Amino acid sequence: MYLSWLTGLGAGMVLLHFLQKLLFPYFWDDFWYLVKVVHCGIRMKLYSRKGKLVTVLDKFLSHAKKQPRKPFIIYEGDTYTYEDVDKRSSRVAHVFLNHSELKRGDTVALLMSNEPDFVHVWFGLAKLGCVVAFLNSNIRANSLLHSLRSCEPRAVVVGADLLETIEEILPSLPEDISVWGMKDSVPRGVISLKEKLSTASDKPVPRSHHVATNFKSSYLYIFTSGTTGLPKAAVITQLQALKGSFGLWAFGCTTDDIIYITLPLYHSSGSLLGIGGCIELGATCVLKKKFSASQFWNDCKKYNVTVFQYIGELCRYLCKQPKKEGENDHQVRLAVGNGIRSDVWREFLDRFGNIKMCELYGATEGNICFMNHTGKIGAVGRTNFFYKVTFFAFDLIKYDFQKDEPIRNEQGWCSHVKKGEPGLLISQKHTEKKLLCDVFKKGDVYFNTGDLMVQDKENFLYFGTVLETLSGLKWKGENVATTEVADVLGMLDFIQESNVYGVSVPECEGKTGMASIILKPNKSLDLGKVYQQVVTFLPVYACPRFLRIQEKMETTGTFKPKKLQLVQEGFSPLKISDPLYFMDNLKKSYVPLTKELYDQIMLGEIKL
Template sequence: MLLSCLTGLAAGIVFLHFLQKLLFPYFWDDFWFLLKVVRYGIRMEKYVLKGELFTVLDKFLSLAKKQPQKPFIIYEGDIHTYQDVDKRSSRVAHVFLNHSTLKRGDTVALLMSNEPDFVHVWFGLAKLGCVVAFLNSNIRSNCLLHCIRSCEPRALVVGADLLETVEEILPSLPEGITIWGMSDSVPQGITSLKEKLSTASDRPVPRSYHVASSLKSPHLYIFTSGTTGLPKAAIISQLQSLKGSAGLWGFGCTANDIIYITLPLYHSSGSLVGIGGCIELGATCVLKKKFSASQFWNDCRKYNVTVFLYIGELCRYLCKQPKREGEKDHQVRLAVGNGVRSDVWREFLDRFGNIKMCELYGATEGNISFMNYTGKIGSVGRTNFFHKLLFSYDLLKYDFQKDEPIRNEQGWCIRVKKGEPGLLICQVKKKNPFFGYAGSKKHTEKKLLCDVFKKGDVYFNTGDLMVQDQDNFFYFWDRTGDTFRWKGENVATTEVADVIGMLDFIQEANVYGVTVPDYEGKAGMASVTLKPNKSLDLEKVYEQVVTFLPAYACPRFLRIQEKMETTGTFKLQKFQLMEEGFSPLKISDPLYFMDNLKKSYVPLTKELYNQIVLGKVKL
């Protein structure tokens, strides 16, 4: 009797397990990840109930006491321990205490490349309660001036390699800004911070200078990448910094991991997820001045890297490197980031070994995030019932021609069905705020959607089109600004770029829409670069797009560039290309037009251009 009962119980357990795998295949993945989220939430609430607002800086200071000799940053072979970084950042704080009028709440702009002093200056100013504005080290001239003016800093700290960049705009800088250079030799009008650091005290700065009054108080300004216009300074609160720092921990990283950071620290992935994530773990990071595909795996082996951060095209750049022996000979187990395509994802795993790719989604200034904790290829994250409780989000039907959500007769927005692309929005509320941008309020207001489903509700507009499948995985589809409408259809630029990129002579493809007189919507245009020692085959390009794309998605125009301009986070720069259009009068690069009669792309001469503009040639 007992034996039959045990047999029946075992059979029942096996059946339930089979049923769970069949009907709820991701139950345990969701369950364990939910437990992590709850644990982190409880920990934060405990600090609040005790009246302690424990920030990322506070966590770092506690680690400097607990593990002073543990390496925090490894840079070009030099080791900077937690204690080293604490003392050097205190020196920075004392320089500004003794030689400036900076006070708590003031903004200081930071223009530096990846180097330990970026962290030292950031933390030193944070110890004084200052808000630090991270400036993109790639921007120049008017764009740099725009960024400086928009965050209204009292001071600007510049890295040694960027002093010439600032020297160019010195006469145009707003009055009252003091400029500090991280070099012994600085141009006139700039004070040497490096010189003063050599004699500054490294004694601890009283916590009263930086203790946070609220987790919603500003900690940083991080600029958007500016792919569709001039950058905006997103306000990053202490709360957002804490959330960002939990990303590596959420994916299973530990204090024993060595994190490789090649992404720019002025971007949230490098600073919040990378540096902040190392602090949350108490781990070590290997900091690289600039990403190098040829040195990447050598560095990983040299420093015993176990985790690396990626964004945009970084993984694709690694896959484009010549194959070498021993490519799987490394200790990397995790890669954390966003933006890797499915085909690159598969190729990367096949070539470099069993590395778990941990995709995450979250705009710098956004109030929603997703994490792909299951490793599902192509997905940016997963949602479930509990996630929906934390983030009140929806996907909306979108009018690409008007560049706004579609509303019904009653004026309310319309949700898409699963499997359909829609605009991702997330409700703004007390537990899930949107902090906006520095400067003009219109930038903040433009990112908000009001009266979405009922009167008075407010949602953050991510500007991203996403698809949610039947298993509740999310997939990035496109940016609303990058998607264009042609022949009454919506064209996804990423889809077109992927098809063109399959050609063996194409190095890079950047697709966008251009305005053509007397045509509704925008015609497709592809700007491409060629692989070294490869020649352009116009007939093959034509055959490729006609074969793999619907007629409305085939680019009408082709532009050949020697070099593709990108942002600091490897996103292709489209704004300038869209402005230049397809005119051979403005563009010196070779231009081509899609000729269906000749079944090829043909040179876009001035005569052909005039015929298109006058409507004598149909598109």
Template sequence: MAGPGSELPSGPVAPMLLSWLTGLGAGMVLLSFMQKLLYPYFWDDFWYLLKVVCCGFRMEMYRLKGELVTVLDKFLMHAKKQPQKPFIIYEGDIYTYQDVDKRSSRVAHVFLNHSTLKRGDTVALLMSNEPDFIHVWFGLAKLGCVVAFLNSNIRSVSLLHCIRSCEPRALVVGADLLGTIEEILPSLPGDISVWAMKESVPQGIISLKEKLSTASDSQVPHSHHVASNLKAPYLYIFTSGTTGLPKAAVICQLQAMKGSAGLWAFGCTSNDIIYLTLPLYHSAGSLLGIGGCIELGATCVLKKKFSASQFWNDCKKYNVTVFQYIGELCRYLCKQPKREGEKDHRVRLAVGNGIRSDVWREFLHRFGNIKMCELYGATEGNICFMNHTGKIGSVGRANFLHKLFFTFDLIKYDFQKDEPIRNEHGWCSHVKKGEPGLLISPVNAKNPFFGYAGNRKHTEKKLLCDVFKKGDVYFNTGDLMVQDQENFLYFWDRIGDTFRWKGENIATTEVADIIGMLDFIQDTNVYGVAVPDYEGKAGMASITLKPNTSLDLEKVYEQVVTFLPAYACPQFLRIQEKMETTGTFKLQKFRLVEEGFSPLKISDPLYFMDKLKKSYIPLTKEIYDQIILGKIKL
């Protein structure tokens, strides 16, 4: 029997309660329906921003405890807690967290015992993707050194410029890139010691590999690398900008920590196996990839370079669950011949940037239900976006909550004058939704911009002042974005003297300077042109000749392949009698970009880069048609 006070409601109370519960249920259904109708992405936004808040809260707690935890500190924690867990898998070899810790300690002890390096010194690192890249990076970090990642594709003048601009005390080079350094060895500043990961080295270079064989792997005292300030420089990562030669972006400890949280924010866990083919000298590979694995305590399958034919075999072989991409990588995979079992893998997430909507759709159709986590962010920038909803084509979503943490504006831009539009009072204006605008972000204590090493003018050129009011300062991303009616953001184009090709930013003035070194060239105007079915824009150079000289196409070919990375070599040449300039005497690019490389539209002589003939050859209608149809690969 029921005891006192346990009787069920009876009389008029029961219908009232039933009516109240029914009303509550109907209200909840209506509320849910209205939320999905008026704010369909509420919960996606909420959970994503909750992660952002948690990340910030965690870092603030470290600060309040007096603990300035860095990426290196997190790695050392994992090496202690899970020493035998695989950290790096490379060409079938497994390097555990403990292995990487000990090998990097050997590197640190070599420099402690055989060099005068001290805390705060800069060391340049020129290596391909390999475990020793990470061993040297972490070993130098254990000494409190700032490591400058050099692009392994650049040579000659550009490489020498990069080394000089970051003023290193030492340079470490991989065995496969030793020849690149030998080319410029006589021109290197005399106070730089050069170390090679090779036993037999030429005179003037020290064998790091030989000294590692006898070095101690004992722990390096924490006092060598303890962080006193999270805004202290940690890395220099080179980025091509509008001023020509690459610039060394300052990456502080705080930026590295934020970058390492990216994989976690997209839902990766310590159980994931992350496939990394992107170059480690880029922030995507080093900060998001390696740093992201460290944040999670996960395993990274590292490849020397991307191979479309080996990609899915590797994913199956190593049980890969997450991979990092750039748009070109996904396009190459979609261009591969179809095979049986393409959806037979464990990959669940792909994290990266620059994938076109059509490639995105085709990729999902062919390779299965993989969540594409598109993001946007410049190496040196103070603004980033993450597409946490999976909306195809978008780099992220903005709303009033998002703007509390990531403030930005899209302003009107004059494409002819190549500068922001200002009204009669000198202020910039916001674009309407659906219109492309220049992405800018305020520079303040919450969103600092750390700039570049060396010449301060490079840092100042990335800033816009007095934008909406006197005294305000904004970081100029150099990117045009579009925000739609649902507040999704889409990358539209690069501005100025930079375009993107093969996943790399190409500075047009750097390419023009190399071509301009030829004695028969008067002026060179370099720009990017759209090519169907390709990500980014292919390089094109419009040139004028000096009086009484003739064009030597083989010499132009030899010049660009000798002094430029393969991705920066112009695919097309256009010979003009006279260069057009703007009112401020800048070379006019707008019309040239619009006209592209079609011999049907352009009466000027056009040429195409032919790698087999080692020369530029006339761009005929037949060659043009084959490029458009994809029969000739760029």
């Protein structure tokens, strides 16, 4: 009797396991992921109830006491322990305490490439309770001035290799902004921070300077270049920074991992997820000044890297490298990032070994996040009923690609898309910008992410492909605001109107910029001036590679320039009768796009 009961129980368990695998194949993946999310929430509540808000900086200081000798940053062969970074950042804090009028709550802008001093200055200013604004190190001239003016800093700290960039705009900076350079010899009007650091104290800064009283208080400004206008400063609160630091842990990283960061620290991925994630784990990061496809795997082997951060373009570059013997002889087990195409994903795994690719999605300005915790190829994340109701309320709504706006019915409401159909991602929890009002009922407000997504029948989420080319574009891993490019072109006295959009180029990730231009009456096109205008006022990745000269601009019923047909026509001189031009950096001008030149671009003989 007992034996038959055990046999029946065993058979029942096997059947249940079979049914679970058949009907709910991702049940346990979802279950353990939700347990981690709930665990994070409980930890946050415990911090609040104790009346002691523990920030990312507090966690770093705790590690500096508990494991002072453990390597925190490895950079170009040099090792910086947790204690080293603590002391160096304290020196930064003492310099500003003794030689400036900075006070708690003031904003300080940071213009620096990836290097240990980026972290030292960031943490040193955080120890004073200052809000640090990360400036994109690629921008210059008008965009850089706009970024500085918009965050209203009391000071700006500049890396040694970017002093020429700041020197160009020094006369235009407000008089009350002090400029500090990380170099002994600095231009007139700049204070040498490096010189003062050599004699500064490294004693701990009293916690009273930076203690957080509210998780909603500002911690950082991170500039985003979305779909409209010049770069915008997204406010990162202490809470958002803390949540971002949990990302690596949520994907399974541990304190023993060595994390390779080649992404720029001025982006939230490099700073919040990368540096913040290392601090949450008490782990070590290998920091690279700039990504190098040829050195990537050598670095991974040299420093025993186990986890790296990526964007899709990074993985594609690695796949395009010449194959080498032993290139999958490494210790990398996880990669965390976003934007990798399915075909590149498969090729990457086939070539470089069994690395779990952990895709995620997060809008810097919003508070919605998806994580592909199962490793499903192509998906940016996964959702389910509990996730949507408990954590991140979102919807996918129907979108009119011709009009470049959400579709509304006769009553004025938006509509949900069916599973498998592309829709605009919106989040019920919102910020003050990018809002959609009266979406499903009167008075409701949603955050417009500007991203097109598809949810399949298994509740995996995938990026759409059309919206990026209409409202904005992504090139070289950077978001490009098409209206900003159009505004820069519109400053030329012979251009009446311009319409900027993204076009696909073979073997290139993302979309490169193309501008359709209408000339003013009785004015002629000066291709050399167009070239000088874009390279002067735009970062390299935002400069339109192609120009199209049209006689008139087609617009929608709401007077927006039509883009879909232009996107579909691309830049082929075989399909387009309008004059076409290509950006030639050697000639420092735009040149006619001939069939021969077009063929060279399509074959990859000319690199963009």
